[in-house]
Amino acid sequence: MSKKLYITSMLALAMLAGCKKDVDTTSDPSLYSTSNYPTTLNDLQSTLAPCYSILRDQNLLGFNLIPKALSNATHTANSAYNGDASWNEMANTNLSVTNSYSSGAYTSYFVGVKNCNVVLAAADLYLSKFAKGEEKTAVDLIRGQAYFLRAYYYFQLECLFGESYITTAGGGDKMGMPIYNGVPTDLASTQVSRSTVRQTWDFIENDLKQAATLLKGKVWSGDERGRVSEWAAKGLLGKAYVFTQDWANARTTLLDVIQNSGKTLMPFAKYADAFDGNSANEFNEESLFELNVDPDARGNDYGIYGGKAYNSTTINGLIWPAWALGSDGTEGGAQPLGYGNEVVHDKNILRFGYNIGTYNLVANPAFSGTPTQNNPRLIMDPVYRAKALQVRAAKTADPRLFVNTVQPWIDQVKPDGVTVYPASKPNFYAGQANTYGFSFRKYSPVNYNVNDPSPLKAGANGPADAWNQYLLRMADVYLLYAEACKGAGDNGTALEYINRVKRRAYNLPLTAPSAVDYTSLSSTTSAIGDPVLGNNPLYYERWAELFNEGGWWYDVCRWRIGASEAAYFGTALNLTGAIQWNDSKSYTWPIPLAEINSNSKIKQNPGY
Template sequence: MKSKHIIYTGLALMGMGAMVSCKKSFLELQPKGQFLESNYYANADEALAAVVAAYDPLVTETGGIDNTYSSPLGALNSASDDCFAGGGSSSDVIQWQVINNYTLTPAQGPQNQFWAINFQGVNRADVLLENLPKVPGLSAAQLTRYTAEGQFLRAHYYFDLVRLFKNVPLILKSLDLTNVYQQPQATPEAVYAQIEIDLKAAITGLPATVPAATEGGRVTQGAAKALLGKVYLYEKKWADAAAMLKDVNTNPAYGYQLLPKYGDIFSPKNKFNSESIFELVHSGSQSYTWSNWDQFKSNIYTQMIGPRSYTGPIYYSGGYGFNPVTTQLANALKGDPRYGYTVVNIDSLTKATNTSYSPSYQNTGYFIQKYAPVMANKVTTGTTDLNWPNDYIEIRLADTYLMEAEAQLNGGDASRAQTLLDAVRARVGLPSKPATLQNVYDERRLELATEGHRWFDLVRWGQAPTVLAFKGFKAGVNEILPIPLNETLNGTQIKQNPGY
């Protein structure tokens, strides 16, 4: 008998996931039950709903195969030198604890959630792309745009999969239970080649901009180019990366600009700002309660990282004490104008305001500020813990500036790299610094701290074994995650990653 885990994954890969419909803006989602692909796609409205469903795994805030809490930021920050796992104890959200101290096993770690969520996204994109040409009443313009969105999304899910696992099946069509267990792993080169194919195709069908009020969070041409430039960077295709990212950074049609005030980037009151290239939308208006488990499209990570048992109400709401900031990051940021927008010293705050909190496991006194549960963002409906409206800007302009600078320094235009590095620093009032690779690396850490990029950066630069040695990182093993245990059992073709 097939394991429950594989059956679940198989069903997700077959496209029998929850369908969602629009509420308010394009990606404020609310589950509406289930559908079978065979009796869907009957008209243009259903095609649009299927597009929305293909976006949905991007903002999956709970679940995974084992129904435990899932958040990419939680696991990735725990794995980096930006944060510890934290929480109530060394067993609280064990998936984050074991990636924090590099004791992952095929049976235990965040890989179940990463694998299931991204393959669910792959499948929904596959089903979408198969069925769009057959939808009655779909205009040529709608077909072009929806197809481009499906191609972008499939590329996005596969980029996460190949970075996290390296050795994954390359599935480009919907599956059924007769073949879902017989999918071999592709080479990483084949996966990257398909990602490039999808993104190049997507670029031609996407709009330059979208109206934020009604389509905020929907993919644009600039987002596809930014992701392709990032893919090239990971492949060390320096000239291609530099050219693609330069187009993103300079094309007036996209309207991207660095915000004058660094802290404004992260405010829920400033969504889809001029620095945002690809933003994952979270709603604070859907009145979620604990009975909505596995449906949350709010930002639960905001609640997770707040101080435990905080006795405000002065500025902060309480939280669960996860991802305390390391003293290494706090010290690196001290004296930098970005410090106060990135890190909050709760020890100092509680002393100054005569409040208190309960130190979490691995407490340092420093907490993440960028996504913090700030009282000004608190909503009044539903359960407070479950309705934070903070978006996550996955790709923003300062990121693409620094990625282009890195690509330019690896055989391109060093003067252009200097201009880009200077722009990022000047925005926060810092003087010029020579554009060397290490200075660009250092700037990425300070500019993008706690935004989920650090672990990937350390791995691709080859610095993870040294920088993360204090956490137990093992060279030649921990650069990728283990394949979830049950994906390698019961006659599947999937082989475990080396070292696990």
């Protein structure tokens, strides 16, 4: 998708019925004409923009969904901020029916569904009334994108709000999502009951098959590189098959992507630099579908909140930025490169296999004069520092730890985009010896302050993120294929594709056996003291490889390991007491109260 293909709220409203008002004083002015829009291919193309740009809505990937909801629910992040009840509920995995983040996601994903239905209706109208014969191919490409995006939105809705996943034990007859296969024309047609889980997944899979067919062979280039492709559709279709344990179809579909898409795992050198705003890494050889982000919020406008650059960017980095040592050379004066509400939960550091414990501060023998960030009175114990550097050199901890995180005192950051500071623990951990205090690197500002209101300042973007977000990449496909092979009883192939992902993480050739290979599907992993991930390479690799990309919650729920996860992490900074996991309700989010009140046919999930 072009970086300039933005939605405006007026367009979304104008296209609600797939057309614009006809200037006809004899007709009802509250109705929309179906006779004069879209009349050109460009008109039709314009209806597609909202289908993409809703992804950057503040309720979705623009801000709230990953840092405030999913990263808290999975305890990828630990939140120092406890002034938001809905945020706290996410960390507690004990949601109310009015939780603002689950409600916002539900609403905005269905807006995405509506936007796609508008495009499909407009395409039908255009083909029937205005299209020239040679435009059929172009119209089909537009329809293919709309089918993919509608399936993508329903995929997210079903995983978050569906009553159950489908397993060998059943689940297909449980409550799925209300299915809207067109644009409602009156209030009565908005009153839709929930289809079954099986019907919902069938709808998703059918849309993806249509998308793959309509987009077959199309290669996007230039400013259109971000548009979805046949291979994005087949990759997501394979994922849907895995999530419904349809192992045979999953294997066939995912192997097709692996062998014929032309995509592969990017080399480690690129991988280590692929999540922090380097535009050279966008739409690379591993990416099947990614969210295009424009790192320019038009000054102090906060992108998604202001009117100057509506939905052009994301601001997740405000919540989980890296931390710099204070300008006074202390951890107590540490400064976040944003708001700094969240850091990496300490238990994740152990899970990556980091086994040398936490550090102490000692007097700096080189200190003299006035303390500054590069002349502190206290420094990390040099003995510990040497051990920490050896962990990296010898790769005794999973190297993805350092792709995903920023380590205090070892790593460096640039709060003003120019001056180098040692990384620090967050100031709320200052003086706490038994804390690791790692902050985020993946999808996090490390070399500029995301809260800086001066986009023309060196190294600054204004209050905006600088990185595209991967929504589907080949590492995910490899691990999904491994899971499908395991489910079908082909453990050898499953193990090989798990090992290919691990080899890339250790900067080794993908297809050659190596010393880091797992030897079985129950081999010991890097996850120290973890009763579930510690001896399950498939689970561990999905957790480590896709860390902080927003998908771990779905794996936790479909594998039903929520109780174990809650026990492993124990608690969070924004909670009092233990995480309140409840197997009878926590695996699914509640249908929002507002939806229950407005749709007389919809039913709530059990436990709410």
